Amino acid sequence: MNLRVPGPTPCPDEVLASASQQMINHRGPEFKDLIFRVTSNLQRAFETKNDVLILTASGTAALEAAIVNTLSPGDKVLAVVVGVFGERFAQIAEAYGAEVLRLTVPHGSAAEPDEVRQALKGNPAIKAVLITHNETSTGVTNDLSAIAQVVKEEFDKLLLVDAVSSIGALPLPVDEWRCDVVTTGSQKAWMSPPGIAMVSVSPQAWKAYETAKMPRFYLDFGKAKSYLERGQTPWTPAVSVLFGLDKALERLLSEGLPRIHENHAAVGDACRTGIKGLGLDLFPDERYASNTVTAIKVPPGVDAAALLERLRTRYNVILAGGQQDLSGKIIRVGHMGYVSIEDIDIVLDALQASLTDLGVVQAGV
Amino acid sequence: MNLRVPGPTPCPDEVLASASQQMINHRGPEFKDLIFRVTSNLQRAFETKNDVLILTASGTAALEAAIVNTLSPGDKVLAVVVGVFGERFAQIAEAYGAEVLRLTVPHGSAAEPDEVRQALKGNPAIKAVLITHNETSTGVTNDLSAIAQVVKEEFDKLLLVDAVSSIGALPLPVDEWRCDVVTTGSQKAWMSPPGIAMVSVSPQAWKAYETAKMPRFYLDFGKAKSYLERGQTPWTPAVSVLFGLDKALERLLSEGLPRIHENHAAVGDACRTGIKGLGLDLFPDERYASNTVTAIKVPPGVDAAALLERLRTRYNVILAGGQQDLSGKIIRVGHMGYVSIEDIDIVLDALQASLTDLGVVQAGV
Numbered sequence: 189m190n191l192r193v194p195g196p197t198p199c200p201d202e203v204l205a206s207a208s209q210q211m212i213n214h215r216g217p218e219f220k221d222l223i224f225r226v227t228s229n230l231q232r233a234f235e236t237k238n239d240v241l242i243l244t245a246s247g248t249a250a251l252e253a254a255i256v257n258t259l260s261p262g263d264k265v266l267a268v269v270v271g272v273f274g275e276r277f278a279q280i281a282e283a284y285g286a287e288v289l290r291l292t293v294p295h296g297s298a299a300e301p302d303e304v305r306q307a308l309k310g311n312p313a314i315k316a317v318l319i320t321h322n323e324t325s326t327g328v329t330n331d332l333s334a335i336a337q338v339v340k341e342e343f344d345k346l347l348l349v350d351a352v353s354s355i356g357a358l359p360l361p362v363d364e365w366r367c368d369v370v371t372t373g374s375q376k377a378w379m380s381p382p383g384i385a386m387v388s389v390s391p392q393a394w395k396a397y398e399t400a401k402m403p404r405f406y407l408d409f410g411k412a413k414s415y416l417e418r419g420q421t422p423w424t425p426a427v428s429v430l431f432g433l434d435k436a437l438e439r440l441l442s443e444g445l446p447r448i449h450e451n452h453a454a455v456g457d458a459c460r461t462g463i464k465g466l467g468l469d470l471f472p473d474e475r476y477a478s479n480t481v482t483a484i485k486v487p488p489g490v491d492a493a494a495l496l497e498r499l500r501t502r503y504n505v506i507l508a509g510g511q512q513d514l515s516g517k518i519i520r521v522g523h524m525g526y527v528s529i530e531d532i533d534i535v536l537d538a539l540q541a542s543l544t545d546l547g548v549v550q551a552g553v
Numbered sequence: 554m555n556l557r558v559p560g561p562t563p564c565p566d567e568v569l570a571s572a573s574q575q576m577i578n579h580r581g582p583e584f585k586d587l588i589f590r591v592t593s594n595l596q597r598a599f600e601t602k603n604d605v606l607i608l609t610a611s612g613t614a615a616l617e618a619a620i621v622n623t624l625s626p627g628d629k630v631l632a633v634v635v636g637v638f639g640e641r642f643a644q645i646a647e648a649y650g651a652e653v654l655r656l657t658v659p660h661g662s663a664a665e666p667d668e669v670r671q672a673l674k675g676n677p678a679i680k681a682v683l684i685t686h687n688e689t690s691t692g693v694t695n696d697l698s699a700i701a702q703v704v705k706e707e708f709d710k711l712l713l714v715d716a717v718s719s720i721g722a723l724p725l726p727v728d729e730w731r732c733d734v735v736t737t738g739s740q741k742a743w744m745s746p747p748g749i750a751m752v753s754v755s756p757q758a759w760k761a762y763e764t765a766k767m768p769r770f771y772l773d774f775g776k777a778k779s780y781l782e783r784g785q786t787p788w789t790p791a792v793s794v795l796f797g798l799d800k801a802l803e804r805l806l807s808e809g810l811p812r813i814h815e816n817h818a819a820v821g822d823a824c825r826t827g828i829k830g831l832g833l834d835l836f837p838d839e840r841y842a843s844n845t846v847t848a849i850k851v852p853p854g855v856d857a858a859a860l861l862e863r864l865r866t867r868y869n870v871i872l873a874g875g876q877q878d879l880s881g882k883i884i885r886v887g888h889m890g891y892v893s894i895e896d897i898d899i900v901l902d903a904l905q906a907s908l909t910d911l912g913v914v915q916a917g918v
Contacts, residue, residue, distance in 0.1 A: 196576035208573035211561035248788040383791030406614040423613040426748030
């Protein structure tokens with residue numbers, strides 16, 4: 189099977205082998221070595237000196253953690269919403285009593301730094317900005333560097349970043365861009381099974397933590413940090429996922445971030461070029477198109493579910509459909525983590541064949 | 554290594570092999586089959602017709618989920634505290650604004666049903682009772698059957714059960730005992746890697762959910778249930794842990810609950826008998842001693858850390874120390890899930906040898 193959804197992503201064999209090791213005591217010396225090494229390697233991959241905390245949970249819990257550890261009920265926040273995951277971030281903040289102002293961008297577009305500037309200028313009470321770096325639901329990457337510049341340099345607000353499907357594949361130098369909380373999940377760029385979320389926490393976020401009143405227990409950053417200091421997690425961690433992540437980080441860092449970023453850029457470009465070559469249209473404005481997930485418009489007259497089913501059952505290629513409002517309108521190719529241009533060629537060939545099978549006449553072919 | 558801490562517990566090779574399978578699409582048909590099968594098998598293992606929900610998290614998050622999905626800030630609850638995990642359950646309720654009345658029992662004892670009765674009689678505003686079925690920190694099992702009888706038959710309160718280290722090893726027929734929320738974790742009796750929590754939810758708990766006002770998002774039962782209906786989880790699940798759990802459940806159910814329970818009783822008995830045979834004292838009152846974890850008093854003059862270190866480095870046996878107030882005072886042997894009397898014999902031999910190495914004269918030897 190060629191699993192090309194935007195996560196879980198395929199794991200290299202050596203990662204799966206590492207993840208299949210027998211359990212160890214999570215309060216013992218082997219675990220201490222493991223978590224120290226993984227944490228230190230994550231700091232390198234995040235390009236940060238900030239604390240990096242490991243939570244046993246998926247990326248959504250990391251978003252929740254970013255909010256409940258830095259905010260209080262009634263706090264005003266700006267949520268930059270460019271798709272499903274931006275909306276989710278906003279909804280989590282609302283669930284915990286934040287007052288959420290949404291900057292909503294049409295699907296397929298990215299947020300403009302000046303829109304963020306105007307929203308912050310018009311609402312001086314805003315304490316934090318929530319932003320999705322890479323919006324998996326629409327295949328759009330926000331210009332986080334430019335937006336962070338506005339949020340931090342011009343307004344000095346807390347910057348909480350959903351980097352679930354970006355960091356580790358797309359450049360996101362956490363310290364250089366001054367991101368306060370950056371969240372990701374093991375099953376995205378990290379070539380590992382799902383189950384572990386990783387979160388960086390800046391000194392400014394720790395300052396916010398001191399007065400943050402939203403209730404929390406399992407996801408409490410302070411507990412995670414105090415246990416990490418002795419080489420543990422407060423609660424039993426997903427040990428096998430950490431074994432896998434450990435191996436994947438070794439692989440990722442030995443390849444080096446620049447090459448990893450270049451590879452994702454090349455793969456993203458190959459995917460978009462190939463899609464257009466098949467006569468299909470990209471869903472997002474290409475200026476904002478993501479290098480970790482490509483969203484494709486379903487051609488008129490084609491049933492998206494039938495196309496995905498055909499790809500899966502006949503060609504062993506598993507793509508994702510659209511979510512919520514975009515269901516039936518787009519299909520999505522995930523290309524983050526363990527992926528090469530050859531993998532994309534397989535997807536493109538299967539897409540072409542499936543469309544032919546379904547009787548679609550393709551303009552570009 | 555002989556890993557004999559109270560979790561993570563060792564996994565059978567076939568479970569590790571299953572957990573090392575390549576990733577699948579968590580929105581696809583293979584996952585649907587997997588989660589339906591795992592859920593249905595969990596219902597059999599829980600002896601319940603209630604919903605069983607799967608959360609990607611550890612047992613502590615399941616305790617948090619039990620609380621935030623059924624209670625509102627200001628609700629009065631009775632927390633039966635017989636050790637560290639009972640206290641944790643109480644603290645989670647407090648973190649979310651519940652008014653917690655504690656029924657605290659000295660370490661090593663269990664709660665008496667009549668104490669629960671008196672507490673409920675004296676505090677009619679109590680909405681829910683939080684109880685640890687098996688207290689891992691002290692090696693004590695509460696008489697949940699009798700306490701549930703009081704809580705449900707006499708007072709009809711919500712009964713939220715921490716069964717993290719009991720169910721799947723000790724008898725806990727959820728429907729027969731009318732437990733409203735029952736929580737456990739994959740790394741305990743379930744012979745699987747950590748990372749998945751499993752929670753059963755009764756109709757009465759669902760009724761409480763409708764009016765429960767504590768904030769929640771990631772751990773929301775309603776979201777988990779609505780996605781489960783279509784064979785999914787709301788957020789990316791720990792797929793590899795589920796692969797392992799799937800295989801472990803197959804193994805557990807083919808052995809059958811009665812034999813599983815008998816085996817744990819026999820192993821617990823063998824452990825206690827052996828410990829006393831070494832001239833060591835059990836920590837808990839033996840009437841309440843757990844069949845999944847045995848807590849042993851550290852003999853006078855023996856340094857607990859040195860003993861654990863000796864066991865580990867010289868005899869490849871990994872036991873746990875005491876937590877919090879009990880640190881240095883007890884050591885603990887985990888014997889739940891994938892365990893036999895032969896495993897206990899290895900522990901006993903290693904303990905005897907280590908104590909001899911440390912120059913301890915043993916009365917019973």
